[in-house]
Amino acid sequence: MPTLPSYPFTTHRLDNGLQVLISEDHLAPVVAVNIWYDVGSRHESPGRTGFAHLFEHLMFQGSANVARGEHFATVNAAGGTLNGTTWCDRTNYFETVPSHHLATALWLEADRMGGLLEALDQDNLDNQRDVVKNEKRQTRDNQPYGSWLDQLHELAFPAGHPYHHATIGSMQDLDAAELGDARAFYETWYAPDNARLAIVGDVDPAEALSLVEKYFGGIPAKGGFPTPPPTTIPPRIGREIRKTVPDRVPVARSFLAYRTAPFGTKEFDAIQVACAVLGGGRGSRLYKSLVLDRQLLQPSDGMIVDSWPFIGGATVTVADLPAREGVPIDSLEAAFHQEVAKISEGITDAELERAKAMLTSQWLHHLASVDGRADTFNQYATLLGDPGLVNEALPSVLAVTAADVVAAVGQVMRHDNRVVLTFIPDSPDEQEAAA
Amino acid sequence: MTLINQRPEAGEPRSWRFPAFERRTVAGGQLLAAHLPGRPLAVTSLVIDAGAALEPIGREGVAELVARAFSEGTAAKDAYEFGVAAERLGATWRASSDWDSLRLGLEVPVGELAAASELMAEAVQTATFDDDVLTRVLDERIDELSLERSQPASRGAEAFAAAVFADGSRYDCPDGGDPSSLDRIELADIRAYRAARVARETATMVVVGDLESVDLDELGRLVFDGWDDKPDDASPPVVSPRAPGRRVVVVDRPGSVQSLVLVGHDGPPRAIEDYVPMTTMSLVLGGMFSSRLNLKIREEKGYAYGAFGSFDTRKHGGVFAARAAVQSEVTVPALLDMVGEVERMRADGLEPAELAQATAYRSGVFPINFAGVMAVGAGLGDIIVHGFADDHFDKLREQVMNVTLDAANAAAAARLRPEDLVTVVVGDASSCAKDLEGAGLGPVTVVPDQQ
Numbered sequence: 001m002p003t004l005p006s007y008p009f010t011t012h013r014l015d016n017g018l019q020v021l022i023s024e025d026h027l028a029p030v031v032a033v034n035i036w037y038d039v040g041s042r043h044e045s046p047g048r049t050g051f052a053h054l055f056e057h058l059m060f061q062g063s064a065n066v067a068r069g070e071h072f073a074t075v076n077a078a079g080g081t082l083n084g085t086t087w088c089d090r091t092n093y094f095e096t097v098p099s100h101h102l103a104t105a106l107w108l109e110a111d112r113m114g115g116l117l118e119a120l121d122q123d124n125l126d127n128q129r130d131v132v133k134n135e136k137r138q139t140r141d142n143q144p145y146g147s148w149l150d151q152l153h154e155l156a157f158p159a160g161h162p163y164h165h166a167t168i169g170s171m172q173d174l175d176a177a178e179l180g181d182a183r184a185f186y187e188t189w190y191a192p193d194n195a196r197l198a199i200v201g202d203v204d205p206a207e208a209l210s211l212v213e214k215y216f217g218g219i220p221a222k223g224g225f226p227t228p229p230p231t232t233i234p235p236r237i238g239r240e241i242r243k244t245v246p247d248r249v250p251v252a253r254s255f256l257a258y259r260t261a262p263f264g265t266k267e268f269d270a271i272q273v274a275c276a277v278l279g280g281g282r283g284s285r286l287y288k289s290l291v292l293d294r295q296l297l298q299p300s301d302g303m304i305v306d307s308w309p310f311i312g313g314a315t316v317t318v319a320d321l322p323a324r325e326g327v328p329i330d331s332l333e334a335a336f337h338q339e340v341a342k343i344s345e346g347i348t349d350a351e352l353e354r355a356k357a358m359l360t361s362q363w364l365h366h367l368a369s370v371d372g373r374a375d376t377f378n379q380y381a382t383l384l385g386d387p388g389l390v391n392e393a394l395p396s397v398l399a400v401t402a403a404d405v406v407a408a409v410g411q412v413m414r415h416d417n418r419v420v421l422t423f424i425p426d427s428p429d430e431q432e433a434a435a
Numbered sequence: 436m437t438l439i440n441q442r443p444e445a446g447e448p449r450s451w452r453f454p455a456f457e458r459r460t461v462a463g464g465q466l467l468a469a470h471l472p473g474r475p476l477a478v479t480s481l482v483i484d485a486g487a488a489l490e491p492i493g494r495e496g497v498a499e500l501v502a503r504a505f506s507e508g509t510a511a512k513d514a515y516e517f518g519v520a521a522e523r524l525g526a527t528w529r530a531s532s533d534w535d536s537l538r539l540g541l542e543v544p545v546g547e548l549a550a551a552s553e554l555m556a557e558a559v560q561t562a563t564f565d566d567d568v569l570t571r572v573l574d575e576r577i578d579e580l581s582l583e584r585s586q587p588a589s590r591g592a593e594a595f596a597a598a599v600f601a602d603g604s605r606y607d608c609p610d611g612g613d614p615s616s617l618d619r620i621e622l623a624d625i626r627a628y629r630a631a632r633v634a635r636e637t638a639t640m641v642v643v644g645d646l647e648s649v650d651l652d653e654l655g656r657l658v659f660d661g662w663d664d665k666p667d668d669a670s671p672p673v674v675s676p677r678a679p680g681r682r683v684v685v686v687d688r689p690g691s692v693q694s695l696v697l698v699g700h701d702g703p704p705r706a707i708e709d710y711v712p713m714t715t716m717s718l719v720l721g722g723m724f725s726s727r728l729n730l731k732i733r734e735e736k737g738y739a740y741g742a743f744g745s746f747d748t749r750k751h752g753g754v755f756a757a758r759a760a761v762q763s764e765v766t767v768p769a770l771l772d773m774v775g776e777v778e779r780m781r782a783d784g785l786e787p788a789e790l791a792q793a794t795a796y797r798s799g800v801f802p803i804n805f806a807g808v809m810a811v812g813a814g815l816g817d818i819i820v821h822g823f824a825d826d827h828f829d830k831l832r833e834q835v836m837n838v839t840l841d842a843a844n845a846a847a848a849a850r851l852r853p854e855d856l857v858t859v860v861v862g863d864a865s866s867c868a869k870d871l872e873g874a875g876l877g878p879v880t881v882v883p884d885q886q
Contacts, residue, residue, distance in 0.1 A: 001525075001544075002475055002525070002544035002545070002546055002547075003475075005475055027471075027472070027473050027474070027806070028451075028802050028803075028805075028806040029448070029449035029450075029451050029802050030802050030803050030806055064438050064440070065438065065440045065442070069725060069730065069734065072723075072724040072725050073724075073725040073792060076723050076724065076725060076792065076795075076796040077791075077792045077795040077796060077799075078445070078795070078799060079795060079796055079797075079798065079799010079800045079801075079802075079803070080799070080800070080803070081800065081803060096803050097803075098448060098449075098451075098799055098802055098803070099446075099449060100445050100446035100447055100448045100449065101445050101446070101799075102446070103443030103444075103445075103446070104442070104443050104445065106443075107439060107442065107443050110438065110439070111438055114438045115438050126737070127734065127735075127737045128737075129737075130736075130737025130738075130762075131733055131734075131737050131739075131740060132740075133762075134693070134737070134738065134739050134740045134760070134761070134762055135740040137692050137693045137760070137762065138693060138739070138740045138760040139740075141692045141693075142587060142691055142692050142693040142695075142760065143586060143587075144582075144585040144586065202449065214439060215438075215439055217437075218437025218438060218439070219437075219438070248690075249585065250581045250582055250584075250585045251578065251581065251582065281518060281522045281527070282506070282514065282515070282517070282518025282519075282521075282522070282528070283515060283518035283519035283520075283521075283522045283523075287515075287518065288515045292514050292515055292571075295571060295574075298575065298578055298579060298582065299575055299579075301529075322582060324574075324575075324578050325574075325577070325578045325581065350519075350523075353523060354519060354522050354523045357522060357523055357524065357525035358522050358525060358527070360525055360544075361476065361525035361526065361527065361542070361543070361544060364475045364476050364544070365476060365542065368474065368475070368476060368807055368808075369806060369807055370806070
């Protein structure tokens, strides 16, 4: 087992509530600037699904001192890369720039944190609504199996729960979004006291902090953030939920979801190790049995089964099972359940060591880049309230025992706690009719 | 509210160079190693002159099968045992081919470099390529391709290759093969390609990481000792574009809510004089968020989530392609806008401000692109594949900084050929084929999806 690095960092809070984390790393002359706003699709109002993500797009359309299109152009002209993403629990924005351009990245983020409304207009909204609708078409509606994620959310979380809808939202709700919604969303959620800023890389911490003070210090706190919609949910589903979708797809493919204790819990850690034992890598049980020995499942480089880092009452552990050509999906699914059931007989020390060695390297790989590390600091700070978990998360995963894995699989990966969503190929005749 | 309205000045840039690396000959094999201090993970890999461009015509996809079969059974381990052995080291095995190389190796905690290199040697020297193994690897690939082709982007790339290059020419199908080439491949073809192309002479080892306490000679011996295979001579591939002129191919997918569109033509290989100005020009056309194609198609019109365009320069030729996934209703207007941007770039060239922005981005982003061990390993791989000098990336960065407007405009005039644009649409033919006929994009052919 390699020696685990401990990443140094300092934290600060500006008078306006902005929480700042600075972590030095001088291996390369680059710096990552990363902001998490504590708002995601979980916070959306009824009839406005997809709005948090649509709003994220508007954040790139200019602000008080930044013209439309200039945000991207300015970072690119600094030799930097950038983007933003939205998920259920948060929205993040990030730039990686050569370190002598740190001030530019901070200035741009501050300008849109404090001055977005000066640039927000109907043209921007209409244009980005079209862009987002095409993003949805490209990633969902025009992709084989493209609706799996949206459907899994609907099946795994009951109506009324904020995870019942996926982040992309519905076309209908996107169409209904108005400029007033955008203003209200910004005024409600986008504030220094609802954000965390991480700066990781080739910086002098004192200098970086004074730049943060300079650019963000004048943005007023907002406070009074609404209580997010409640996320209370039973820890288990309590029954099996099945749905079969005939569609224009080349082979049958099942997506399974098990309700799981949220990110940051002991059960979540144990399930992560269980996922690695079961479906992480070519030496995993599912790979051996389903891919190599029985040739029922299409191989992939990713995890066959994995958990998502949700915090709203519960999360899900998700398996992706594309069948080999000609394999009945029932056989594949049955074989999967068999392997899961066998965990109750125990796992060997060798299996546990393999899983932990893989999880360790994946963690080190993820944290190796300044942008990955900045994002992870903010993930732990925003979702679990403690950025220091970046240095503690792996040790707590490595403390999981074989008995913990067996217990967690027994609790979570049960018949009465799962969603089974299965796509099966349409017959050609049905395709004609559908067209 | 107090925002600072004055834009910050940039600080003093810290100097940056591509990481220094050394070349060694160990046990008759070539080794490149770059020392990157402070990184917990390291890379050990082989870059082999066994890419897809050298495959026998009609057996396209065989290089990828060779790459995959190395981990599926060796003299000492079956596929599962090999996976376990790598993963117990905390290593992830990766092997794949591209047009100009076959690359395989592991990213691993630096203390396990020797054990990982030994596994890599076991794979390349003793993989059995048994019937059972090769049958499974081939069948898995056929299934994977069917899954890939169901995605518009993959189906479009296949149709574009076939529309740009003549049948039987190199590059007339994607580098992983197509259904008909995979259908023709026999197990013996896979063994034959390995025997012809994979050998100590065609392989270069690449090691990147914190090499402070690593014995490179030992690593090299682990991999090269006893590796006696001899490669065959490879004849250079024949690349023949189809006849010049515009034409359109529609891959019909009834009911599609978007059209995946590709517009382009054949392009030059990597080794050309104007590579740097050409690629800076294409960055302005379609390689950045603020490129002309993306601004027009996404930010002005809202037709697509994004639009891009670039040259893919391979060793023996290449392509230029602009691409986007556009809402079905606007297929033709979007295509005309895209073609219009290519024509405008060819005719009028770049604005000075566009050149300045592309130059600043492209030269500035080197330290970000080469910050990690995997990226530096990939960079060394490119040096091996194209036979670049040791100071290649530093020289390249200098050249990037010195591209003139005249040079970029000359590259636009020489390398973009609007009159030869081939258009591929993967979408609902009933909603666009008629409009395409009169759009000035050339004769339209509609083909069924499953070809």
